[in-house]
Amino acid sequence: MTQYVHMFSDGDRDQKDLLGGKGANLAEMVKLGLPVPPGFTITTEACRAYLTVGKVPPEVRVEVTQRLRDVEDLIGRTLGDSEEPLLLSVRSGAKFSMPGMMETVLNVGLNDDTVHSLAAFAGDERFAWDSYRRLIQMFGKTVLDIDSEHFSDILEAHKVAAGVTADVELSADHLKQVVADFKQVVERETGSPFPQTPRRQVDMAIEAVFRSWNTERARLYRRRERIADDLGTAVNVQAMVFGNLGETSGTGVCFTRDPSSGHSGVYGDYLPNAQGEDVVAGIRNTLALTDLQERDPAAYKELRTAMRRLETHYRDLCDIEFTIERGTLWMLQTRVGKRTAGAAFRIATQLVDEQLITMNEALERVTGEQLGQLLFPQFDKDAERIHIATGMGASPGAAVGGVAFDNASAVARQESGLPVILVRRETSPEDLPGMIAAAGVLTARGGKTSHAAVVARGMGKCAVVGAEDLVVDVAAKEIRVGEHVIHEGDTIAIDGKTGEVFLGDVSVVDSPVMTYISEGVEAAVAHLDDEETRELVEAVHRLLTHADEVRRLRVRANADTGEDAQRARDRGAEGIGLCRTEHQFLGERRTQIERVVLAKDDTERDAALAELLPEQIGDFIDLLTAMDGLPTTIRLIDPPLHEFLPDLTDLSVAVALADERGETGEEVERNRALLEAVRATHESNPMLGLRGVRLGLKIPGLFALQIRAIAEAVVRLRAEGKDPQPEIMVPLIGSNRELVIVRRQAEEILAEVSEVTGQTLDIPIGCMIELPRAALTANRIAQTADFFSFGTNDLTQTTWGFSRDDVETAFFPKYLENGVLTISPFETLDALGVGELVKIGIEKGRSTKPGLKAGVCGEHGGDPESIHFFNAAGLDYVSCSPFRVPVARLEAGRAVVLTDEVGTR
Ligand code: ADP
Ligand code: MG
Ligand code: MG
Numbered sequence: 001m002t003q004y005v006h007m008f009s010d011g012d013r014d015q016k017d018l019l020g021g022k023g024a025n026l027a028e029m030v031k032l033g034l035p036v037p038p039g040f041t042i043t044t045e046a047c048r049a050y051l052t053v054g055k056v057p058p059e060v061r062v063e064v065t066q067r068l069r070d071v072e073d074l075i076g077r078t079l080g081d082s083e084e085p086l087l088l089s090v091r092s093g094a095k096f097s098m099p100g101m102m103e104t105v106l107n108v109g110l111n112d113d114t115v116h117s118l119a120a121f122a123g124d125e126r127f128a129w130d131s132y133r134r135l136i137q138m139f140g141k142t143v144l145d146i147d148s149e150h151f152s153d154i155l156e157a158h159k160v161a162a163g164v165t166a167d168v169e170l171s172a173d174h175l176k177q178v179v180a181d182f183k184q185v186v187e188r189e190t191g192s193p194f195p196q197t198p199r200r201q202v203d204m205a206i207e208a209v210f211r212s213w214n215t216e217r218a219r220l221y222r223r224r225e226r227i228a229d230d231l232g233t234a235v236n237v238q239a240m241v242f243g244n245l246g247e248t249s250g251t252g253v254c255f256t257r258d259p260s261s262g263h264s265g266v267y268g269d270y271l272p273n274a275q276g277e278d279v280v281a282g283i284r285n286t287l288a289l290t291d292l293q294e295r296d297p298a299a300y301k302e303l304r305t306a307m308r309r310l311e312t313h314y315r316d317l318c319d320i321e322f323t324i325e326r327g328t329l330w331m332l333q334t335r336v337g338k339r340t341a342g343a344a345f346r347i348a349t350q351l352v353d354e355q356l357i358t359m360n361e362a363l364e365r366v367t368g369e370q371l372g373q374l375l376f377p378q379f380d381k382d383a384e385r386i387h388i389a390t391g392m393g394a395s396p397g398a399a400v401g402g403v404a405f406d407n408a409s410a411v412a413r414q415e416s417g418l419p420v421i422l423v424r425r426e427t428s429p430e431d432l433p434g435m436i437a438a439a440g441v442l443t444a445r446g447g448k449t450s451h452a453a454v455v456a457r458g459m460g461k462c463a464v465v466g467a468e469d470l471v472v473d474v475a476a477k478e479i480r481v482g483e484h485v486i487h488e489g490d491t492i493a494i495d496g497k498t499g500e501v502f503l504g505d506v507s508v509v510d511s512p513v514m515t516y517i518s519e520g521v522e523a524a525v526a527h528l529d530d531e532e533t534r535e536l537v538e539a540v541h542r543l544l545t546h547a548d549e550v551r552r553l554r555v556r557a558n559a560d561t562g563e564d565a566q567r568a569r570d571r572g573a574e575g576i577g578l579c580r581t582e583h584q585f586l587g588e589r590r591t592q593i594e595r596v597v598l599a600k601d602d603t604e605r606d607a608a609l610a611e612l613l614p615e616q617i618g619d620f621i622d623l624l625t626a627m628d629g630l631p632t633t634i635r636l637i638d639p640p641l642h643e644f645l646p647d648l649t650d651l652s653v654a655v656a657l658a659d660e661r662g663e664t665g666e667e668v669e670r671n672r673a674l675l676e677a678v679r680a681t682h683e684s685n686p687m688l689g690l691r692g693v694r695l696g697l698k699i700p701g702l703f704a705l706q707i708r709a710i711a712e713a714v715v716r717l718r719a720e721g722k723d724p725q726p727e728i729m730v731p732l733i734g735s736n737r738e739l740v741i742v743r744r745q746a747e748e749i750l751a752e753v754s755e756v757t758g759q760t761l762d763i764p765i766g767c768m769i770e771l772p773r774a775a776l777t778a779n780r781i782a783q784t785a786d787f788f789s790f791g792t793n794d795l796t797q798t799t800w801g802f803s804r805d806d807v808e809t810a811f812f813p814k815y816l817e818n819g820v821l822t823i824s825p826f827e828t829l830d831a832l833g834v835g836e837l838v839k840i841g842i843e844k845g846r847s848t849k850p851g852l853k854a855g856v857c858g859e860h861g862g863d864p865e866s867i868h869f870f871n872a873a874g875l876d877y878v879s880c881s882p883f884r885v886p887v888a889r890l891e892a893g894r895a896v897v898l899t900d901e902v903g904t905r
Contacts, residue, residue, distance in 0.1 A: 862885075
């Protein structure tokens with residue numbers, strides 16, 4: 001029979017699927033002998049059962065009773081007891097930590113009777129009533145779904161009446177009154193009194209956790225983080241310990257290293273005489289961990305020991321929640337902590353140097369996405385700027401945008417294409433949509449472990465928290481600071497590293513990591529004066545070098561000009577995987593192509609083409625010079641004709657106007673001829689029309705021109721002592737026969753140039769695989785192709801039948817919302833469908849030509865998850881935009897260590 005409920009002492013950290021992250025790590029801490037209040041975990045399986053049938057399986061109730069009795073026996077207190085009542089916390093905990101799920105309910109088990117026994121038993125009346133009011137408040141909000149403002153308004157009113165500012169200053173008598181008022185709110189809002197039976201409180205809280213799996217916020221978060229909807233959450237029920245038992249008690253959050261800078265050395269916030277979420281909520285300002293050392297050296301020492309043990313055990317940065325009850329330390333949570341991109345790199349190499357992990361493991365701990373963040377520009381220190389406040393830099397980055405105070409306006413602004421900074425006094429899980437929409441987050445309250453800080457770090461989003469000089473008036477939609485008043489929509493700039501806030505726009509410069517990528521490690525550290533950044537650059541250098549050593553995939557770039565190619569090479573590109581030659585025909589040269597299209601006969605066309613030849617040779621000389629010695633794949637002209645011709649409507653209007661005005665002349669005649677050509681070539685679906693190899697075969701001379709230009713460029717560069725390595729690539733092949741024709745023509749031209757110049761021209765000729773038919777007949781195409789390059793953009797369009805430009809705005813949002821798609825297949829390769837065609841293409845191609853070189857060009861070549869797929873599929877290289885090259889290098893290395901391929905080659 002399925003067991004739905006497990007004592008903490010029965011589990012371990014590998015059971016995250018079943019026990020959730022929190023439950024599994026609590027169990028692990030118990031196993032390590034750390035002081036954890038006893039409790040049990042109700043499994044995700046129970047949640048899934050609940051979600052399927054809509055009610056808690058009856059077995060769960062029975063098992064909860066049994067495990068509750070175990071907990072009662074362990075600590076010698078009983079739920080609902082009139083002398084020594086057991087109180088519980090009920091906490092949600094999914095496999096992946098998930099803001100947006102039900103928040104923890106503390107002090108479950110208190111009612112009108114047990115509140116008195118608790119007071120007597122703890123010898124502290126104020127404490128008991130404070131605990132009771134917290135229970136009603138949390139239970140009311142999270143289990144009964146009552147708007148939390150009803151409670152906070154009452155609390156505020158009582159503070160005003162009592163003439164105090166902090167809730168700790170309210171006396172027992174005040175709190176009794178607060179409790180009475182809170183109970184009325186519950187009765188008024190739900191129609192029933194606050195549940196007095198402790199066990200009923202437990203059961204209701206458990207069910208509420210299960211239910212919270214499917215709230216709007218939780219779904220939104222899962223979609224964004226691509227967490228499956230059917231995992232379900234576990235529930236942890238645990239004996240309470242009390243941080244609100246006076247000045248020798250308190251609660252805190254700590255990290256074994258600084259999660260924002262990666263600085264080694266402990267880091268944390270502590271709040272005396274407080275419970276639960278007080279620290280994270282930023283209600284009162286917290287003390288640093290060092291203050292705890294002074295207040296309670298013994299508890300501090302014990303905490304430090306526990307931190308060290310956890311870090312050694314997990315061999316990573318741990319994030320810990322703890323409570324001190326009258327001088328005794330209790331561990332309430334741990335997990336491998338989220339960190340900023342910079343911290344990830346620094347911590348990974350620190351742990352290597354401390355001999356806690358290997359270089360391969362270090363590579364597993366950093367991601368291409370994090371590296372990408374480190375490449376973003378930073379604020380220019382020398383730029384003119386108006387400094388208005390400084391808070392804590394909680395998540396680095398440089399963000400500039402218009403101020404928004406709530407979700408609706410943040411989302412609206414972002415949807416109209418404007419950057420936005422979400423500004424709040426403090427954030428809570430309700431603010432998630434606004435945070436997602438924002439380029440950066442700014443709060444006036446809270447520390448580095450506040451909700452805003454933690455969530456922003458998780459998203460890799462710039463955040464400044466606790467900028468206390470700011471008076472954030474959400475109701476009036478303004479921020480007041482010094483003599484400034486900032487309104488909704490006004491531009492501000494925030495620096496998530498230094499915590500600075502500026503009024504207006506601030507210009508940006510290259511980040512030090514970007515300087516490293518393009519100029520090398522020495523050049524980058526030479527002009528750095530702070531140790532922290534130097535350490536970061538060196539960490540990136542070590543990890544990227546290691547990735548380069550272990551990776552199997554080569555990394556090329558997509559570049560069309562000599563300049564782009566140089567940029568790509570500076571970033572470590574090992575060749576060009578795709579040069580889109582059509583980009584060379586746009587702009588000024590467009591009229592030359594027009595002449596090719598309009599030519600009345602072969603002579604006229606040849607003349608027009610001949611004029612283009614020197615220019616094409618020049619293009620290829622630039623490109624091949626920048627890529628000297630490295631493979632350079634040049635794709636023959638690809639897009640539909642209409643992209644080179646004027647717009648049909650524009651032309652029709654121009655011609656009609658000229659006719660009406662009776663205008664004549666050369667210009668008018670040309671337009672008339674053009675209009676005719678445009679009409680003649682007009683296609684209702686150009687994406688599936690005359691383009692790629694089809695255009696090359698239909699208008700002879702176009703491909704020939706390009707092939708000749710490549711050959712001539714090679715000859716000239718060789719004469720200069722250079723080593724050009726072009727590869728000719730034919731687009732949109734669907735049938736081997738197409739390639740046979742182009743290849744024959746190309747070989748003739750190469751032979752001709754060879755004969756004239758006396759140079760051997762063994763230029764590889766290959767093709768794109770970007771139509772399903774090409775993948776399915778790859779065994780035949782490989783007879784003719786020297787290499788394959790998977791054009792996964794078009795392959796995605798043609799496999800799904802999606803026209804990218806049309807579908808992305810038309811219905812992708814809907815498809816993402818209803819789960820048909822979890823991410824755009826244009827962003828991350830659709831492994832199941834498009835990926836299958838890639839695999840078939842490689843397999844069939846190599847069945848004809850073992851070892852056939854195969855790469856991928858298209859945006860997927862720079863996407864981490866897709867890169868891992870291409871590595872596993874056995875491709876030889878990926879090609880991506882020059883900016884993504886470092887990311888692709890790192891991910892290609894990670895693909896190897898994550899699949900344990902190291903050393904198997
Ligand atoms: P989250 O998932 O938001 O971190 P937790 O379940 O960790 O929520 O609960 C939040 C806070 O509630 C904890 O950090 C701790 O301060 C408090 N808490 C939870 N369980 C207990 C307990 N058994 N005794 C005392 N405090 C608790
Ligand atoms: Mg927690
Ligand atoms: Mg294509």
